[in-house]
Amino acid sequence: MIKVGIVGATGYTGVELLRLLAPRNDVQIEVLTSRELAGTAVCELFPSLRGHIDLEFVEPDPQQLGACDVVFFATPHAVAMHSVPAILESGARVIDLSADFRIKDIAIWEQWYGVAHACPELVAEAVYGLPEVNRAAIPAAKLLAVPGCYPTAVQLGFLPLLEQGIASLDRLIADAKSGVSGAGRKAAVGSLFAESADSMKAYGVDGHRHLPEIRQGLQLAAGDEVGLMFVPHLTPMIRGILATLYAPLKPGVEASNESLQALFEARFAEEPFVDVLPQGQLPATRDVRGTNKCEISVRYNADTHTAIVIAAEDNLVKGASGQAVQNMNLMFGLPETSGLMGIAVSP
Helix, strand or coil: CEEEEEECCCCHHHHHHHHHHHHCCCCCEEEEEECCCCCCEEHHHHHHCCCCCCCCCCCHHHHHCCCCEEEEECCCCCCHHHHHHHHCCCCCCCCCCCCCCCCCCHHHHHHHHHCCCEEEHCCCCCCCCCCCHHHHHHHHHEEECCCHHHHHHHHHHHHHHHHHEEECCCCCEEEEEEEEHHHHCCCCHCCHHHHCCCCCCEEECCCCCCCHHHHHHHHHHHHCCEEEEEEEEHHHHCCCCEEEEEEEEECCCCCCHHHHHHHHHHHHCCCEEEEEECCCCCCHHCCCCCCEEEEEEEEECCCCCEEEEEEEEECCHHHHHHHHHHHHHHHHHCCCCCCCCCCCCCC
């Protein structure tokens, strides 16, 4: 039985962790923290969990959290780094859903997040939790950094092309759309229904803080510097990410719909949560809603000698909490798919 603590359990990624973990008989949820709602019953805030979790939120206590086998941090960026060292010293393992340990270059992290890192010495030992790339390193990890939602979709979509060295690295393009839950569970004007419904807009056009994380992963896959244009968009839906990716191919590379389809199918053949759709089918966010699946399709545009990849995922599951649970399964020697084989809700 894995004893679990969740710090910041009142946000969207926190309640998604609860939804995924509560039904399991190999996990015992021990501690759920919230400074603002300490003493409040979980089912009072989230009635959907009534009958599944009989706990109250408590103030964060390093000793109580340290007694767990694993502690998830579902907190805003620049929060976990202040508490993680003490929890690791107690012997618990940490899975952080924020960006605090994702980017290896501390100066770049500090530039994008606007604060000094509280424990830069731990960043080097943190394992980046994209199982499709780092599966071998995850079981031994003491500190695991869960990839961001946009970075998961974009990296998975580009990986086969970069690993095979057939894409021109200087002009990759990622055009990505996200549901409003990606902004978190907080009072913000931009997330209000009257502001976000019936409208779609780009943001972060001059630079988004997921850009250095994405570039870091793509450069590792390519073994070289990568030029990437990444433009995110807010769409009037609650969940989901749809990323349309453009990769001009190198001169002289022979390609077709069939050859790219075969490349992607071979790369992800053993991946339980990456579904390369049959040629001619396209991903849709509704088809992955509530699942830990990333759907991918690939096409070749002969006029521009460009591979077009489309990836769809649920930003709260494969883009956050589901991927965190996938990593927990690997860390504790459990079947990777445990608790994650739910079918998408449709319609």
